[in-house]
Amino acid sequence: MVVLAAAIVSKTGKPLVSRQYMEMSRIRIEGLLAAFPKLVGTGKQHTYVETENVRYIYQPMEGLYLLLITNKQSNILEDLETLRLLGKLVPEFSQNLEEEAVASRAYELIFAFDEVISLGQKENITVPQVKQNCEMESHEEKLHKLIIQSKINDTKDIMKKKAADIEKSKMEQKKVGLGSALSGFGSKAASSLLQDLDPTPAYRPEPPPVVSTRAAAPVAKGPSKGMQLGKAKKANDFLESLAKEGEVVELDVPKPTGGVTAVTVNIASEPVSLAIEEKLSVSLNKQGGVENLEVQGTMSLVVNVDEEAFIRIAVTSGANKGFQFKTHPNIDKNLYSSANVLGLKDASRPFPTGSELGILKWRFQSKEESLVPLTINCWPSVSGGESFVNIEYESTSELDLQNVQIIIPLPATGHAPAVNQVDGEWRYDSRRSALIWSIELIDKTNRSGSLEFVTTAADAEAFYPVEVSFTSNKTFCDIAITSVEHTQKGGPVKFGLKKALETAEYSVV
Numbered sequence: 001m002v003v004l005a006a007a008i009v010s011k012t013g014k015p016l017v018s019r020q021y022m023e024m025s026r027i028r029i030e031g032l033l034a035a036f037p038k039l040v041g042t043g044k045q046h047t048y049v050e051t052e053n054v055r056y057i058y059q060p061m062e063g064l065y066l067l068l069i070t071n072k073q074s075n076i077l078e079d080l081e082t083l084r085l086l087g088k089l090v091p092e093f094s095q096n097l098e099e100e101a102v103a104s105r106a107y108e109l110i111f112a113f114d115e116v117i118s119l120g121q122k123e124n125i126t127v128p129q130v131k132q133n134c135e136m137e138s139h140e141e142k143l144h145k146l147i148i149q150s151k152i153n154d155t156k157d158i159m160k161k162k163a164a165d166i167e168k169s170k171m172e173q174k175k176v177g178l179g180s181a182l183s184g185f186g187s188k189a190a191s192s193l194l195q196d197l198d199p200t201p202a203y204r205p206e207p208p209p210v211v212s213t214r215a216a217a218p219v220a221k222g223p224s225k226g227m228q229l230g231k232a233k234k235a236n237d238f239l240e241s242l243a244k245e246g247e248v249v250e251l252d253v254p255k256p257t258g259g260v261t262a263v264t265v266n267i268a269s270e271p272v273s274l275a276i277e278e279k280l281s282v283s284l285n286k287q288g289g290v291e292n293l294e295v296q297g298t299m300s301l302v303v304n305v306d307e308e309a310f311i312r313i314a315v316t317s318g319a320n321k322g323f324q325f326k327t328h329p330n331i332d333k334n335l336y337s338s339a340n341v342l343g344l345k346d347a348s349r350p351f352p353t354g355s356e357l358g359i360l361k362w363r364f365q366s367k368e369e370s371l372v373p374l375t376i377n378c379w380p381s382v383s384g385g386e387s388f389v390n391i392e393y394e395s396t397s398e399l400d401l402q403n404v405q406i407i408i409p410l411p412a413t414g415h416a417p418a419v420n421q422v423d424g425e426w427r428y429d430s431r432r433s434a435l436i437w438s439i440e441l442i443d444k445t446n447r448s449g450s451l452e453f454v455t456t457a458a459d460a461e462a463f464y465p466v467e468v469s470f471t472s473n474k475t476f477c478d479i480a481i482t483s484v485e486h487t488q489k490g491g492p493v494k495f496g497l498k499k500a501l502e503t504a505e506y507s508v509v
Contacts (some may be wrong), residue, residue: 002120003079004054005029005069006086006113008061008102013037016064016103019110021120032069040065048076055079059087062097066090082122086113089130108134143269143496147302150354270496271308272484275300278475279504280373286464286508288375290367295476296504299342299360301351309350310487312343313359318478325362336360347487362477371476373397374442374468376406376508380460387411387457391466392450393442399501401442404470406451408435411458423449442470466508472501 007018015033036056039049048057050072057079059066068083089112091097094105102109115130116123276299283291303309317340327333332345342359344351351357369375374397379390391408395401404424409432410417416428417435423446424439437451484493 002071002074003068003082003117003122004071004120005032006117007033007067007069008090008109009033009036009065009067010099011037011063011065014099016099017106017109017113019113019117021117033067036065036067057083059083061087061090064097064099064102078122082116085116085122085127088127089113089116092127092131140496140498143273143498146269146304147273147356150304154354270494271303271305272311272493272495273302273304273498274313274481274484274495275302275498276475276477276479276481276500277498278477278501280476280501281505282372282468282503282507283505284372284375284508286378288369288377290369290372291509293366293368293371295362295364297362297364297475297477297479298358299479300356300358302356303351303353306350306353308486308493309353310347310489311351311484311493312341312487313484314339314341314482315360316340316480316482320362320478322366323362323364323477325360327361328357328359331359343487362479364476370396373399373472374401374404374470374506376466376468378408378463378466378508380458380463382457385457387455387463388452389417389455389463390450390452391437392448393439394448395442396447399472399474401470401472402440404439404442405468406437406439407432407467407469408437408463409433409465410435411456411462413456417453417455419451419453421450421452423451426451426453464509468506468508469503470506471503473499475499475501 002022004022004024005018005020008016009018010016013034013036015030018029018033020029032054035051036058039051039056040058047059048055050056053072055070055072055074055076057068057070057076066083066087068079068086070079090102090109093108093112094102096102111134112130115125115133276297278295278297281292281294281296283293285291299315301313303311312335327336327342330344332343335341335343373395375394377392377394381388389408391406393404393406407429412433414430414433416430419426419435422437424437426435426437428434429436435453439446439449442449481495481497484495485491486493
C-alpha cells in the first residue's frame with residue numbers, strides 16, 4: 001500500500017482538506033485533484049477510477065468526496081480499508097459535512113489523517129486511539145498545575161489565618177486600653193461597659209482584610225503580633241513571585257459564603273510525586289576543548305495524600321563513576337547505602353504533605369570531551385568589508401536534546417545579518433544584538449547541523465561567547481525509581497515521576 005495523498009474535495013473539484021504523503025510537487029497534487037471530478041462517471045457502482053499513472057479511490061459523503069490517491073501497484077483492498085477508517089473519522093471532527101464546516105476543521109482533519117497514514121503506509125490504529133492522540137493531553141502538565149495550585153491555596157489559607165489573628169489582636173488591644181481608661185469609674189461600670197463592647201459573644205466570620213504588601217497598617221505593639229504580620233506579608237510576597245513567573249494568582253482573600261469559610265481541596269493525580277532533575281554547567285573553549293563540565297542533580301518528593309506519607313522509595317542506579325551522592329539529614333544513610341532505599345531515620349514519622357522535599361542530591365565534575373552533549377565550532381572570517389561566519393553543532397551523546405537555542409553575539413549594527421543557510425530556525429534579537437539559532441529537537445536523525453550568515457566586518461572575538469541552552473528527558477546520572485512502599489500498611493503506593501535535564505550555564509568562550 002502506498003498512499004500518495006488524501007483529500008476531501010467538493011463535487012466541483014475544490015480541495016477543502018488535502019495532505020500529501022510522498023514527494024510530489026504542489027502543482028502536480030493540485031492537477032490530480034482538479035482532474036478528479038472529470039474522471040468520476042455517473043451511475044457507476046465502483047468507487048475507484050484509474051489513470052495512466054495513479055488510482056483514485058473515493059467515497060461520496062453528502063455533497064463531498066473523501067479521496068485517496070495511490071499508485072497503481074498499491075493493494076486496493078488495504079486502500080479501501082484505509083478509506084473506510086478515514087470515513088469514520090471525518091464525522092468525529094466535523095459533524096456538519098457542508099463545505100464551510102469541513103474547511104473550518106481542516107487542521108484537525110489533517111492531524112487525524114496523519115495518525116492513520118505515515119509516509120504513505122497505514123498505521124495499525126483505531127478511531128478512539130486517533131481521537132486520544134489528537135487531544136494531546138499531558139499528564140506532567142496537569143500534575144505541575146495541580147502542585148502550583150496547591151501551593152497557592154496553602155498560601156491563601158495562611159493569609160486568612162494571619163489576617164484573622166491580626167484583627168483579633170487589634171480588638172484585644174482596644175479592649176485592654178479602654179479598660180485602663182475606665183478604671184476610675186469603678187469595677188462594675190467598667191466591667192459592664194467592656195462586656196457590651198466585647199465582640200466575642202456575637203462574633204460572626206467576616207471577610208478578613210487584605211494584607212497589602214505596599215503599606216501595612218500599624219498593629220498593636222508586641223513581638224508576637226509583629227511577627228504574625230511579617231508572616232502574612234511573606235505569604236503575599238510568595239504569591240507576587242509566582243505572578244512574576246507567569247502564574248495566574250489572586251492576591252485578594254475570597255469572601256466566605258453563608259458564614260462558613262470556603263476550603264479548597266486539592267487532589268493530585270497520584271498520591272506521591274517524584275522528580276529527578278539535573279542542572280548542567282559546561283564551559284568550552286574556542287578550540288573545542290572542555291574547560292569544565294559539572295552536573296548537579298536532585299531527587300525531590302511531594303506527598304499529595306496524608307494517608308500515604310509513611311513511605312520508603314526504592315531506587316536503582318548504574319555504575320555512576322565519579323558521582324558524589326548526599327542524602328537529606330533526615331534520611332537513613334545506612335539504609336540507602338546497604339539497600340538503595342530512601343526512608344526516614346524514624347520510620348514512625350511521616351514525610352511532610354503538600355511541600356517539596358529534596359531527599360537525594362548528587363554532583364559530578366569532569367573535563368572529558370566525550371561527555372559533552374553538544375559541541376559548537378565557530379569559524380568567522382573577514383572578506384571585502386564583511387564577516388562570513390560558519391557555525392556548526394555536533395552531538396555525540398545518547399541524549400535527545402529538546403528546545404535547543406544557540407545564541408551568537410553580533411556587532412552592534414542595528415540590523416539583522418543575512419543568513420545564507422540554516423539547519424533549523426533563526427531570529428535576530430536587536431535588543432541583545434544577537435542571532436538566536438533554534439533547533440526543536442536534536443536526536444539520532446540530526447546529530448550535526450550548521451548555520452552560515454554574513455554581517456558587518458568585525459574581529460573574531462565579537463562573536464563570542466556563544467551561549468547554549470536545551471532540555472532533555474534523560475539525565476547524566478543513571479538512577480531510577482523502582483517502587484514506593486508504605487511502611488505501615490505495606491504494599492506499593494502509586495507515584496508519578498518527572499525526569500528532566502536542563503542547562504544552567506553552557507557557553508563557548
